[in-house]
Amino acid sequence: MNISTNYDITKDELKGKVILVTGANRGFGKALTLDLAKAGATVIMLGRDLGSLETAYDEVVNNNFAEPILYPMDLEGATPEHYQQLQKDILDNFGKLDGLIHNASTIGTMMPIDQYDIKIWYSTMQINVNAPFMLTQFLIPVLNKSDDSRVIFLSSSVGRTARAYWGAYGVSKFAIEGLSKTLSEELEKTNIKVNSLDPRRMRTEMRRTAYPAENAEKNPLPESMSPAIVYLMSDAAKNINGEQLTLELD
Ligand SMILES: NC(=O)c1ccc[n+]([C@@H]2O[C@H](COP(=O)([O-])OP(=O)(O)OC[C@H]3O[C@@H](n4cnc5c(N)ncnc54)[C@H](OP(=O)(O)O)[C@@H]3O)[C@@H](O)[C@H]2O)c1
Structure with missing residues (x-):
């Protein structure tokens, strides 16, 4: 399903929503954090580098958008105990979570499978697949406290059609597509909508x-693509579930 990037953000359309974004310090994660905060959502900015997280935080605040929360965490080293603590912190501070955007990823390395560096394979799968799995598992009870919550897994064309030399990154995105679809079916009768x-x-x-x-x-x-994420978190997109979404370049 194609999603237009041509979306006008209305001030406060996401006011009262709490949305966690991984890799919020730079790239697409930072752009969508700014747009979600512009729409009034409280963004929990998860990232491993505190300095760039703080710079992105300042950008949100200097624009007079909704004040975000910083949550430093390295997804490569994070253990179930860290995710348990995150679950507790969100419950104690907000009592619910309305959105979870799995944006953080590593590209690994471009190499044929028969030569692929095994350490890079493990770290890529840890950051791109195992971390989103654990994060989701621990946050489902918190997403369930919202009467309308959304999970988005950032994927890639190489996670839908295999391409030579993309190695662990491509394989990790195929896994993310499988995780997204499996989860959307399991949560079909809940308030949690899941899409890639x-x-x-x-x-x-x-x-x-x-x-x-x-x-x-x-x-x-x-930042020309990120308004579509506000749409996907908005009321207008509440019936989209179990889809492989693709942003439409205008
Ligand atoms: N850019 C594209 O053309 C494109 C195309 C298709 C799909 N995508 C997908 O879109 C998403 C965003 O991509 P992007 O282009 O914005 O990538 P990017 O500029 O490389 O940013 C990646 C983000 O992931 C974070 N990250 C990586 N490893 C982490 C770890 N161990 N713990 C916590 N955070 C970690 C990075 O944090 P650090 O700053 O600490 O490294 C950074 O915030 C990804 O899922 C990507 O696969 C991008």
Whole structure:
């Protein structure tokens, strides 16, 4: 299902909503954090680098958008105990969670499978698959406290059609598609809607790493794509469930 990026954000349309974004410090995560906060949502900004998280926080606050919460966490090293603590912190402070956006990812390395570095394979699967699995598992009880909550797993075209040399990253996105679909079926009778989303190409660090020789200027900025996330968190999108979503470049 295609989702238009041409969405006008209305002030306070997400007021009262609490939304957790992983990798909120830069790239697409930062762009969508700014837009969600612009729409009035309280964003729990999860990231591993406190300095850039604080810079992104300042940007939100300096724009007079809803004040976010910083939550430093390294998804590679996080254990079930860390996720348990996060669950408790959200319950104690907000009593519910309305949105969970699994945005953080690592590209790993571009290499054929028969030569793929095993350590990079493990860390890529840990950050891109195991962490979203654990985060989701621990946050389902908190998402259940909301009368209308959404989970979005950031995916990629290489998680829908296999491409040579994309290695652990491509495989991890196939796993994310499977996780998203399985979860959406299991939660069908709850208030939690679950979808995967391919944002298409964006001018970020990840894209530069994957395509070092291309002219980055031709790729859209993440902030031109992120209003679609506000739409996906809005009332208008409340019946979208179990879909493979793709952002539509205008
Ligand atoms: N850009 C594209 O063209 C494109 C295309 C298709 C899909 N996507 C998907 O869109 C999402 C956002 O991509 P992007 O382009 O914004 O990527 P990016 O610029 O590389 O940003 C990745 C984010 O993930 C965070 N992250 C990585 N490892 C982490 C860890 N161990 N713990 C916590 N956070 C960690 C990074 O934090 P640090 O700053 O600490 O590294 C950063 O905030 C990803 O899921 C990606 O797969 C992107």
